[in-house]
Amino acid sequence: MIDLHIHTTYSDGDKSVEEILKMCEDKKLEYISITDHNTCKQYNDKALKNNKIFSGKIIKGTELNAVFQDKNIEVLGYDINPNIINEWCQGYYSEEKLEEQQEICYRRLLDICDKQGLKYDESKIIKPKATGYVEISIYEELMKHKENYKILGEFTESLGVFFRKGLANPKSTYFVNRIEFRPKYKEVIDIIHKSGGKAFLAHPFEYKFKDTMEFINDLRKEKELDGIECFHPSANTEQRNILVDYAKNNDLYMCGGSDYHGSSKPDIEIGAGRGDLSISKEILNWL
Numbered sequence: 001m002i003d004l005h006i007h008t009t010y011s012d013g014d015k016s017v018e019e020i021l022k023m024c025e026d027k028k029l030e031y032i033s034i035t036d037h038n039t040c041k042q043y044n045d046k047a048l049k050n051n052k053i054f055s056g057k058i059i060k061g062t063e064l065n066a067v068f069q070d071k072n073i074e075v076l077g078y079d080i081n082p083n084i085i086n087e088w089c090q091g092y093y094s095e096e097k098l099e100e101q102q103e104i105c106y107r108r109l110l111d112i113c114d115k116q117g118l119k120y121d122e123s124k125i126i127k128p129k130a131t132g133y134v135e136i137s138i139y140e141e142l143m144k145h146k147e148n149y150k151i152l153g154e155f156t157e158s159l160g161v162f163f164r165k166g167l168a169n170p171k172s173t174y175f176v177n178r179i180e181f182r183p184k185y186k187e188v189i190d191i192i193h194k195s196g197g198k199a200f201l202a203h204p205f206e207y208k209f210k211d212t213m214e215f216i217n218d219l220r221k222e223k224e225l226d227g228i229e230c231f232h233p234s235a236n237t238e239q240r241n242i243l244v245d246y247a248k249n250n251d252l253y254m255c256g257g258s259d260y261h262g263s264s265k266p267d268i269e270i271g272a273g274r275g276d277l278s279i280s281k282e283i284l285n286w287l
Contacts, residue, residue, distance in 0.1 A: 002031040002279050003271045004059060005076065005202070005229065005257025010045070011036035011063075012132045014262035018047035020270070021054040027271040029054075030281050033061035033078060033257070037131070038093040040082030059287070063202060064089075064192070065178075068185035068219060072168050072178060073207060075188050076229060076255065079287070080197030088191045092183055098130035101181050106134045108176050109167075113138070116173065118152070119145040135167055135176060136264060159264070160234075164208050189223045198226035198286060200255050204243060206234035213246060220250075227286065231256025233273035253286040 007013030024032050034042050040062050061078045120141045142148050155162040166174035192199040209215045230243040247254050256279040260270045
């Protein structure tokens, strides 16, 4: 079994690289990839450079934000050169830039909360490190006040719903514009290829687009993908089958993973997602 979508403390996960390797070894996974957001610094971690914990194979990967048609998406890069990715990421995601972006987004979302009449205690909002999303901390604080539930409506279902339908949705009242900080989709594909890697669209059904498959077609017209993440907790069995058929019919590679973050997504388990994710290494015909 494999898991090619895992996050650590190098981005917005809460487990160290060493802890992740131990968890993957306990699960007896055969292939893994640690795909932290907008960085490959995890591959300079001692636990990975001198790996004596995980006995399976490690594919060097990353998950890069990108903008296409004013929509924020993610692209997974596999079998990449981490040094090339890290050098490029400095232009968009240096610690100084991330701290500045975080403060802007923090103020934007609190302003929105005030306009919507939402209750919160700002002193209880703990800002994460620069690589994290301050929006998560604000959401957790909003959820502590039951009087907010009626105002927020469906956004109380989960952080994922709030993020995709609110924070990342230009048509939503709760839209926090991170798009202006992100690189264009074409540039992201180009840097992954320059680093010797392959580019996969991450979790297509998580974006909640009106027509997911039409969106993928539009992406490919702009710049061809190498593959698609067909197996992910955001897609049900029917949707996974749709993505698998699409990949096969369009000569695209497949990948998949749990998108493990730790406590921020407590229902997600490494290697298993929400319990029904079981990905065979047989899909890795691109290695």
